[in-house]
Amino acid sequence: MRLSNLTATALVAAVSAAPTTPLPYIRRATTASERLGLTWLGGNSSLPKILILYTGGTIASGSIYGALDDTQYGQLQINGEQIIARNPYLLNNTQLAVSNWTTEEDGSTGTNDALVMNMTRFAHDALCSEDSDIVGAVYTHGTNSLEETAFLMDSLVNCGKPIVAAGAMRPWTHLSFDGDANFFDAVMLAASPEARNRGLLVAFNSRIIPGYWATKLHSTNPNAFGATATGDLGLFLNNLPIFYNSASQPLFKHYFDISSVSAYPSYPALPKVDILYAAREFDGKLVLDAQANGAKGVVIAGTGNGGVPTGQEEIAEALQSGLQVVVGTRSPFGPSSPNKTPTYAKSGFVHVIQARIMLQLAIASGMNMNQTIDLFEGGLRKAMGQPWSPGL
Ligand code: ASP
Numbered sequence: 001m002r003l004s005n006l007t008a009t010a011l012v013a014a015v016s017a018a019p020t021t022p023l024p025y026i027r028r029a030t031t032a033s034e035r036l037g038l039t040w041l042g043g044n045s046s047l048p049k050i051l052i053l054y055t056g057g058t059i060a061s062g063s064i065y066g067a068l069d070d071t072q073y074g075q076l077q078i079n080g081e082q083i084i085a086r087n088p089y090l091l092n093n094t095q096l097a098v099s100n101w102t103t104e105e106d107g108s109t110g111t112n113d114a115l116v117m118n119m120t121r122f123a124h125d126a127l128c129s130e131d132s133d134i135v136g137a138v139y140t141h142g143t144n145s146l147e148e149t150a151f152l153m154d155s156l157v158n159c160g161k162p163i164v165a166a167g168a169m170r171p172w173t174h175l176s177f178d179g180d181a182n183f184f185d186a187v188m189l190a191a192s193p194e195a196r197n198r199g200l201l202v203a204f205n206s207r208i209i210p211g212y213w214a215t216k217l218h219s220t221n222p223n224a225f226g227a228t229a230t231g232d233l234g235l236f237l238n239n240l241p242i243f244y245n246s247a248s249q250p251l252f253k254h255y256f257d258i259s260s261v262s263a264y265p266s267y268p269a270l271p272k273v274d275i276l277y278a279a280r281e282f283d284g285k286l287v288l289d290a291q292a293n294g295a296k297g298v299v300i301a302g303t304g305n306g307g308v309p310t311g312q313e314e315i316a317e318a319l320q321s322g323l324q325v326v327v328g329t330r331s332p333f334g335p336s337s338p339n340k341t342p343t344y345a346k347s348g349f350v351h352v353i354q355a356r357i358m359l360q361l362a363i364a365s366g367m368n369m370n371q372t373i374d375l376f377e378g379g380l381r382k383a384m385g386q387p388w389s390p391g392l
Helices: 005-016 080-085 087-093 113-128 143-156 177-192 258-263 285-292 312-320 354-363 369-384
Strands: 049-054 095-098 134-138 161-168 203-204 208-212 212-215 223-229 234-237 240-243 273-277 297-302 326-327
Touching: 005 285, 049 113, 049 177, 080 095, 080 177, 087 095, 087 177, 113 134, 113 143, 113 258, 134 177, 134 312, 143 161, 143 203, 143 212, 143 223, 143 354, 161 177, 177 203, 177 240, 208 223, 258 312, 273 285, 273 354, 285 297, 285 312, 312 326, 326 354, 326 369, 354 369
Parallel strands: 049 095, 049 134, 134 161, 161 203, 273 297, 297 326
Antiparallel strands: 203 208, 208 234, 212 223, 234 240
């Protein structure tokens, strides 16, 4: 419709006669969802909002070799929206928004420090900002490195809201794909008020496993995960979470301030830390080689209670020139307990794979070797009545 000349003139006059001071208006505060551009699926705005951080892995993978293949899959993919569409119960109970963190190389092999750090920053912003309207998050992940991302997020996101890890051991083309149930369980867990203040949780094979202790114990069985200390926190009945105990956290858990880790100038992702596996005739030169190759830290999977059979001279040399060293245990259970007079850190109950992440965060937060020793050993030393004060 065209305006008549008269109407147009009247309008111009009205606009120019308008007061120069702006009219009062009510500014609607944005929510984290709006700020981050999240689109909520489901349509029932009274239901809890759960953010889906979607990476690759078996839970996203299918096979061209048929319904019996659970080892050579990966030729087919589904995205976050597609896994949601497979299960009508999800949107009867929650609103879901998908944030994609997939890489070209899908699965654990495709993840790297920069990707998981950026995903963790995103999760922190979405869940812990003042404008957050999101109840919890689920991240889907390849099971091979699910525990590394679990430990990282658990160390950096600490505002009481649940983050739950979900994965699968069988592809979605398999005759008994475990991903649908694991994913549904994870979403229900993230939406449960009972899941608050328990740190990161892993929902796998109808079990609720604490992320801090979680490790992949079996390379192919759907019951793949377990805890290296303590046990499960609960289970799922009718796919609803049931906890055994009220909320608690591991005693020696350390939270890092995400802003000081992110702000550390030299490490946009995380500093390079390598893992070496000790055995009889362990070659200490490997430590020096790792350092020469750019490592800022090395974690050694020690024998038994954190022994390093040989190579102490080379370790001392590397420490002298600034490498940080943490010695854990290659035993599946039990600690690597503190030495009387430490020159490097023993990892305590933190397992080697997790100790690598913890050392990366320590270095990225600006800690020196003595501070790192205190970080890994302080709580355990106190409990053992063996304090150590190096003058940090
Ligand atoms: N190969 C897969 C991975 O990306 C295994 C899995 O997702 O379960 O870790």
